[in-house]
Amino acid sequence: MCQAKSVFDVSIQDAERILEAYEHMKNIPELGRDPEELKRAALIMTLTAWETYVEDKISEEVERQTKVLQGCQIGNFINKTLENDLKYFHTPNSKKTKDIFERFLGVDVTEYWSWPGYEDKERTRAKLNDWIKKRGDAVHRSVTDKQTSHLISKPEAEKCIRFFKGLVEVTDRALSIG
Template identity: 50%
Template sequence: MSRAYQSFEYGIKDAEELLAHFDAINVNPPPSNAEVLKRAGLVMALTAWETYVEDRLLEEMNKKLGVVAGSYVGDFVLKKLHADLKQFHNPSSDKTKRIFQEYLGLDVTEGWSWANYDPAKARSTLNSWIGKRGDAVHRSKPINNGAPVAHLIKRDELEKVIRFIKELVRSTDTYVDNSL
């Protein structure tokens, strides 16, 4: 298990705790402000994924550059990686695939396989959640003119995304370990 995976396990707890808080206040009918906990949980789950990808890539590159660490070449590569990671937002399957291929020569998306998921379905599912994360971040609760507005993310969806991200990280970590 990588250090990045260990950090991820700590980071994903934020999303799990937000779900637990939602459950604790979810009475019938739930308070009108309870929905924000689910949106925040979605954002935190996908932030944990983004952080994992960045940390895992840095961890592997530090291993690969060990021999040239401190040299012009080593410093150049790390400087470029850090600059690329500053621009690495919303890690869709394509972005994740591209950055791992560029730095490690590895298509990590090929390792995204677990119960009920093959790489194509995992890529599609991740991209869908990334899109929903964008909505959660950039769109507040819509103005309601009397009619109830559907929540951006349902409680069971938040539970699914947390489980999905955990499996995605586990399969990515295993694939990187077995491929390098």
């Protein structure tokens, strides 16, 4: 198993633990309200695990494929270019993810984004982009009106975690083929 996937597997547990904490805290009457921020935190941690996975995976694969070039000018150029690109690589939606893997590895990983429940690659790309947008809302838009509906429900947060676990699996598999 690659290091990037191992790190993702550990990181996604943070989101799962946050949802467990939500489950315990929602029944504490002294809080006076639902701990909605824990569901948002789980969403944010899930997308953070995804972003870290993409950055680690591209770095890992480029290093593996350029091992024979290490120390020479071409190898240094490739490594510095990737390092610079990753400084500005944030919020890996479907287009950004596709572009960075195509640029450095010649593989459109989004063409492999199909698994049970997400057989349609276009739907999978769109769902990733939806989760990215929702994460942006969770980060930048705190809920000030407690009467409005929550940004994300617990079942949605669980679905998000499952989605990204599946996405990492198929992305990893795609890169082991190519």
